[in-house]
Amino acid sequence: MVDARAGRRGKLSAPGRRSTAAGRKRRTALTAYLLLLPAFAVLFTFQFLPAFEVIRLSLTDRLLLRPDSNFIGLDNFVRLWNDPRFWNSVRNTIYFVGVSVPIQTGLALVFAIALARRFRGVQFIRTVFFLPVVASLVAVSVVWDWIFHPRIGLLNEVLGWFGIPMQSWLQDPVLAMPSIILLVVWSGTGYYMVIYLAGVLDIPGEYYEAARIDGANRWQLFRNITWPMLAPVTYLILILQMINSFQVFTTVYVMTGGGPVRRTEVVVFYLYQRAFDSLEFGYASAISVALFAFLIILTIFQQQFIGRRVSYDR
């Protein structure tokens, strides 16, 4: 590829130009391709190639322990369409995303605005909110497993002060998913807060001063300056968060293993089970492709319908 491109370029630019200039250009291009080679070798082998390979796998009956597989067309997808366990995992994932994303985004915005001011210790408080982001999710899940413990957990202890009866959080089919969402909100909000904070600090102070002189109150300042100025950031955060949240796995794996009665079995967890527990690679790949298609559509949809409205002079 490198040689072909360089050669074509040389031929195109040869007439009418001094050969030394063309030669230099060709050398520059060659250098550039060489510099790109290591990065693209990796990206090609472990990003682009698998993106196509997973589609090919999804059309086969490949099992992990049996490398020779047959092309079976769309059979996997037909099976997927009629698989209640898959739809259950879709429902659980949508529940998870639908609740956790608005809470995290809202909290992140509130935290960012509250911490954009200057006061003693503000840096420390920002760090505190961000700390769970860099902490190992597995270890954090172990700690929260114990906070949620029905008998000795802190959550029941604290709720007990207010007369709320003991709950078995992670073992309760109704409460398991909200418990996981609570942990995710605790661990993830700081990440989006930091993005919001950069956005808030980017808004020129003169806007607020001018509005204040006109007699705007706090709500008006927020509604007419902060919120519209942050629209591109909010949009970015929503995309990032949706894509991350639809792939939730680690907390589920550590805390509930998909239970109780599959009430926390999310799509990636189901995919993992099919691939590495029952070793159905073809079928697991079909789940991957469905998730992939969904995420791509989601991104395009967001770009089309939300992206257009938020371009605020950026």
Place this chain on the structure above:
Amino acid sequence: MSTVAVSRRRMPQARRRELIASTVVTVIMCALAFIWVFPFVWSLLTSVMTTAELGRGGFNLPRTPVFENYSQAFDRMNYALSFRNSIFYAGGAAILQCITGALAAYAFARLEFPGRGVLFTLALATLMIPGTVTLTANFVILNDLGWLDTFAALIIPHGASGFAIFLLRQFFLTLPKELEDAAKLDGAGPIRFLLYIALPLARPALVTVFIFVFINAYNDFLWPLIMTSSREMRVLQIAMETFRSELGAGLIQGPLIAGAVLTMIPTIILFMFMQKAFIRGITRSGLK
């Protein structure tokens, strides 16, 4: 968000309200920060409790700290080895991304060549491919390469990213053209310019890439869970989860919490020192 009006013309009263409002917000934020940090503080405290003390529940402080919990966790998780494996994985991926990222970013930022736009778009497009959907395919590819359960399987697939290329390109774009012209006059070609001038100047950006990739790879669970299987290849995250599952569901013991502390602490310390660099990685890559 408090909605206290500040529009009154009588300034002193308005200012007093403003002060009250901002004090209230500060107090609320401090309370929230306390809740946020509490799980960390509490894990430190309970990591030195005896199993009997833990079993009592509630907010009891450890009577006499049992540091033996740590030595138990250390043994159960084979900490020395798992820690080394985690450092190899995270450090290897971070170094590789700095190298491949810098080379590619420099080409994209400073060199003219046919196909530059298309290739850059392709590099960025990798950010749109979610890691979880290519797991089965990557497993098959690594299996075909014979790399499964080796450091190659952990490190090489994470040896380049659109993130690193993008972030470093942004930096190289800010280098003044005059710098390059001056180097050219002194007879330095693009490679020399990259090695002796651009790279040393890019140190802050490289540190950002390194820290960002390092912390993410260190905390990564799913990839090592799938791509490694032997005891000797366990990274800390896998060792932690294995320790937990061997103990059995619902069983909380001092050593387990000590293990969680040991697993969390390295990245938290690293972050404390490199906070600015890490946060730059988030804000720069996200916000153009």
